[in-house]
Amino acid sequence: MPRFAANLSMLYPEHAFLDRFEAAARDGFQAVEYLFPYDFDAKELAARLQAHGLQQVLFNAPPGKWDEGERGLACLPGREQEFREGIVRALQYAETLNCPRVHVMAGLVPKDADRSALRPTYIDNLRWAAREAAKQGVNLLLEPINTRDIPGFFLNRQDEAHQLLSEISALNVQVQMDLYHCQIIEGDVAMKIRQYLPTGRVGHFQIAGVPMRNEPDLGELNFDYLFSVIDEVSAACGWDGWVGCEYRPARGAQPGGTSAGLGWMRKAPATGAGT
Template identity: 80%
Template sequence: MPRFAANLSMLYPELDFLDRFEAAAKDGFRAVEYLFPYSYERRELAARLSANGLQQVLFNAPPGDWDGGERGLACLPGREAEFREGLSKALDYAEALDCPRVHAMAGLVPEGVEREAVQPTYIDNLRWAAAEAAKAGRDLLIEPINTRDIPRFFLNRQDHAHEIVEAVGAPNLKVQMDLYHCQIVEGDVAMKIRKYLPTGRVGHFQIAGVPERHEPDIGELNHPYLFKVIDEVSAQCGWDGWVGCEYRPARGAVPRGSSDGLGWLRGLALA
């Protein structure tokens, strides 16, 4: 069975963020991920991880003006200095939290601009960022995201992400393979796991039910089958990463809503 990390930006929404670490640990998680750590002191986050026996496995670099609708800076010409400053801040947090990987969100293609026009900026930024991450002993991740959830997002497909990784040519630049986004954009999820996981260029998985983004036992994807595929391919290629549970509890922000929705995970443990 794969190793699962609780996404604290989405799970346990009824609790204050810092209280979600304990809730995740009580539910049996041994690792966590979330969108951004920057509203909290590094020391406080590290203390929550340590107190609850949790490993930090992923978070995002600063995305620009998130509240204003920005979703990353990596592809935006003219924002290179801000991207570099944010990546440096992310690496400082990664060191403090002993987090092995950081996701650099691509950003939105500007209105009236063709995707191809911003790709050179994206590649140049990733080449610099991967080198900086390597110095810090971290992996840098990029993630294809569907344009229904985030219209005009630069990176949408697995094949494009892997083309970018090859173009950058950095061994620590890897793809964050979110099966929810993959199913919405292109489908054929199991075969894409079989194709890309053995390359060594997949650094992390994420899951959610499609299309509502609830628990993985809700919706059109057969996650138990996909987990078996991940196990099978991992045994062949030696992949030992994490699967992030990046979904919104179907029960919403009610007491024990996330915990009571973990029947899918308990069922895997009993299988």
């Protein structure tokens, strides 16, 4: 089975954020991801990782004014300086947390803007960010996101993301392939795994049940089959990344709700959560 990382922004909502590290380790996770670390001191987060034997495998660069609805700055002309400052901050956290991947959210297409006119800004920003990230061995990830969850998001499809990689032309920029978003926008998920994973340009997977974004065994996707596809293709191409569990537990913030919903993972071989 693939290696699973707990997304602490969504899992274990009954706990305060800093207590979710212990909860994830207790359930057998060996790695974590989350949206943003910036409300906490990086050294405190690193201490939690060390105390519970966890790896930090992913977090997001600053997205702009998140509470006001912004979802990234990379495609927005006129915000380049703010974008660069955010990347510098993200890389500082990545160094302290020993995190090898940072997701750079593309941003929303402004009302009445021409999407194609934003492309040069997006590419220039990612080229600059890639050079900075390469100095400390960090990979940057681009994630296509569905337009139902985030209407107006700049990047939606796997083929668009891989075309952008060709134009950015930096080996440390990869795609974050979220199978939940992929199913909603495109479908044909297994064939897209077979198409893109062998390219070496997929840096990370994320999963959730479709359509409600609950546990992966709830919904229209057969994740047992998709995990077998990832295993098969990984064995052939040497991919050894992580699969982030970015879903909302169906039991919500009920005490023990996340743990009770992990049956899909517990039925996997003993190596399923980590090694």
